[in-house]
Amino acid sequence: MRKLTKLTALLFLSILLMKCSKQNELNFEVYETSASGNKLTLLTQFSKSEAAAKIVIDTTKKYQTIxxxxxxxxxxxxxxxxxxxxxxxxxxxxxxxxxxxxxxxxxxxxxxxxxxxxxxxxxxxxxxxxxxxxxxxxxxxxxxxxxxxxxxxxxxxxxxxxxxxxxxxxxxxxxxxxxxxxxxxxxxxxxxxxxxxxxxxxxxxxxxxxxxxxxxxxxxxxxxxxxxxxxxxxxxxxxxxxxxxxxxxxxxxxxxxxxxxxxxxxxxxxxxxxxxxxxxxxxxxxxxxxxxxxxxxxxxxxxxxxxxxxxxxxxxxxxxxxxxxxxxxxxxxxxxxxxxxxxxxxxxxxxxxxxxxxxxxxxxxxxxxxxxxxxxxxxxxxxxxxxxxxxxxxxxxxxxxxxxxxxxxxxxxxxxxxxxxxxxxxxIRPGAEVIKVDSFDKEVMVTAAKNPDGTVAVVLFNPTEEEKKFTLELSENTKDISIQAKALQTIIISTN
Incomplete structure (x- = not known):
């Protein structure tokens, strides 16, 4: 009986960890246009770096309506x-x-x-x-x-x-x-x-x-x-x-x-x-x-x-x-x-x-x-x-x-x-609200808005000659993303 209880507890803990892992991973799509040839291209692979700069989104701080x-x-x-x-x-x-x-x-x-x-x-x-x-x-x-x-x-x-x-x-x-x-x-x-x-x-x-x-x-x-x-x-x-x-x-x-x-x-x-x-x-x-x-x-x-x-x-x-x-x-x-x-x-x-x-x-x-x-x-x-x-x-x-x-x-x-x-x-659709977003890489311009359907659109602009790596953070959820040199990106985050 004790072995069964231990097994059940381990299984429960494993499921809980999986849920937490999913909860801390942002659900998003990334579209990029770049000097290298992307044209609103959907990206799925990103470079990672331990030294990545943060981009932090705060949906509680709202500004103008689009x-x-x-x-x-x-x-x-x-x-x-x-x-x-x-x-x-x-x-x-x-x-x-x-x-x-x-x-x-x-x-x-x-x-x-x-x-x-x-x-x-x-x-x-x-x-x-x-x-x-x-x-x-x-x-x-x-x-x-x-x-x-x-x-x-x-x-x-x-x-x-x-x-x-x-x-x-x-x-x-x-x-x-x-x-x-x-x-x-x-x-x-x-x-x-x-x-x-x-x-x-x-x-x-x-x-x-x-x-x-x-x-x-x-x-x-x-x-x-x-x-x-x-x-x-x-x-x-x-x-x-x-x-x-x-x-x-x-x-x-x-x-x-x-x-x-x-x-x-x-x-x-x-x-x-x-x-x-x-x-x-x-x-x-x-x-x-x-x-x-x-x-x-x-x-x-x-x-x-x-x-x-x-x-x-x-x-x-x-x-x-x-x-x-x-x-x-x-x-x-x-x-x-x-x-x-x-x-x-x-x-x-x-x-x-x-x-x-x-x-x-x-x-x-x-x-x-x-x-x-x-x-x-x-x-x-x-x-x-x-x-x-x-x-x-x-x-x-x-x-x-x-x-x-x-x-x-x-x-x-x-x-x-x-x-x-x-x-x-x-x-970024009519009725969207511009929200607070901070880029800790001052060479990357960023803005963000929350759409009426609940999605968050984040637009990044990298005018430099080098790829930029960053960690996107929203409500303690994070994702590692990169943007090419001389590129524009729109990231659509599902918050539902």
Whole structure:
């Protein structure tokens, strides 16, 4: 009897140890994109080291709630899709909007023309304060069909916000597409424009989530469509014209994002927008761009904007590799320090240090992680599709996009930037909460979020020339993992 009891006890102890062992082992999947060739590749084998650095996740410390990740519907992208064969068009839409693809959840489009349009156009070309001739007919051939195809493909749905680059020239003090200001006598007319846009897109079966008030209100060096506001002028327009008009027309639930330009000028804008309860009433959040620098995230500015309006959105609404003809079928270019931007050539000497040559993948990964770690809740890329020239673009302002096409030969190139975006958009879903995570290897950038389904997504970025080994720790559970040199990883941890 004693022998049997001992045997039973040993068996019980063995089962208990096995359970404890399983309990202390994280259940996870790891996807990697790397300069060595991985493209959202599922990894199962990892290098180990006794000297591995720790990455510690704390799900009890929660920050902002994620609105989404995605890109912009532009006339240029839509035009190119219409010139590809049916199969390649579907491949691109699926790549961005299906669950098997990047599953974009937050998108942007333009009202009237922008630099990534084929020509300059307005929905209201005729001077008339009542906008009787308002029409989105220019969008019906390319832009609207692209949005409709994306909506049909997306099973989870996505938000769309719209941005004007300029009002019609007849509403402005310089009567021109570029620069100038909205004349005060047309403030109500311009607010009516937003309302009519919502109604026109509703008629096409497209729900617009919200707006940014003006793309780049500082202007863009008088190059392409623009219209200038001071912080006080934009606040006045929203407080006394746009907000009340949308509310009166039954669109009071639409999101209004102020500013919509670079982070370096953020402080003066949020000070004006959120000066008091009256000025901030109709602003739902702040929109920002990344063009002040190829590598600097401006965390102090982001922190300041959040603290000024902690319960409002803070969304990066535009970023791209600008002033570049994109490399065609050359992945190495996107991982190497060859890309420059506008500031490399054109910025004043005192700020050129902010614009070195910088690897495009590094720029995306560094900025998105840095934004998430500084209260940003959404991150939207610029054009989804461009051609080998980096257009079409009426101003010849060439840029790169995650997907490049040759519309003549009907070919597609998924650049490493596409996979970089997917590391975030596919695995960090709307409603996820950013959580505390610490990397004890300061060369590895990391962010983490807990999804509504309970999974934890951890994104790592290793810009160094050597493989990094680390121990991932969550609630006393651990796992040894490694990340290749010049690589991005998303780790999905099941907490159920």
């Amino acid at each position: 609105t989404g990740f995605g890109g912009a519907f532009t006339e240029s992208s839509a035009y190119l899709l219409n010139r590809l064969g049916k199969d390649n068009r579907k491949r691109i839409i699926d790549a961005y909007f299906s669950r098997e693809g990047a599953n974009y959840s937050l998108t942007r489009t333009h009202m009237n023309s922008c630099d990534f349009s084929l020509t300059q156009y307005s929905y209201t070309p005729t001077p008339d304060k009542e906008l009787k001739d308002f029409s989105v007919k220019e969008d019906k051939e390319d832009l609207i069909p692209m949005i409709k195809d994306a909506l049909e493909t997306s099973k989870d749905g996505f938000k769309i916000f719209a941005s004007p680059w300029t009002a019609s020239p007849w509403m402005k003090d310089n009567n021109h597409w570029v620069g100038g200001k909205l004349l005060p006598e047309y403030y109500d007319t311009w607010a009516l424009f937003f309302s009519k846009y919502l109604k026109a897109y509703e008629a096409e079966g497209i729900d617009i989530w919200g707006f940014t008030v003006e793309n780049e209100p500082h202007g863009n060096g008088n190059n392409w469509e623009s219209m200038h506001y001071t912080p006080e002028e934009m606040t006045d327009f929203v407080q006394h014209h746009l907000g009340p008009k949308l509310e009166a027309d039954g669109y009071g639930d639409k999101i209004i994002l102020g500013y919509d330009q670079n982070r370096d000028g953020l402080k003066e804008w949020v000070d004006a927008m959120y000066k008091d309860e009256k000025t901030s009433k109709y602003f739902n959040g702040t929109a920002i761009h990344w063009y002040d620098s190829t590598y600097e995230i401006f965390p102090e500015a982001l922190q300041y904007a959040h603290n000024k309006a902690p319960n409002k959105y803070l969304i990066e609404t535009e970023g791209c590799i600008d002033s570049e003809v994109p490399a065609w079928k050359d992945d190495a270019w996107y991982w190497s320090k060859e890309a420059t931007d506008w500031g490399y050539d054109w910025r004043e000497e005192s700020k050129k240090y902010l614009h070195p040559k910088y690897a495009p993948v590094f720029r995306y990964a560094r900025d998105i992680i840095g934004c998430l770690n500084n209260w940003v809740d959404g991150w939207v890329d610029w054009n989804m599709v461009l051609n080998r020239q980096g257009g079409p673009n009426w101003f010849k302002n060439w840029c790169a996009a995650p997907i490049i096409v040759d519309e003549i030969e009907d070919e597609i190139y998924f650049t490493p930037l596409y996979y970089t975006m997917a590391h975030f958009s596919k695995y």
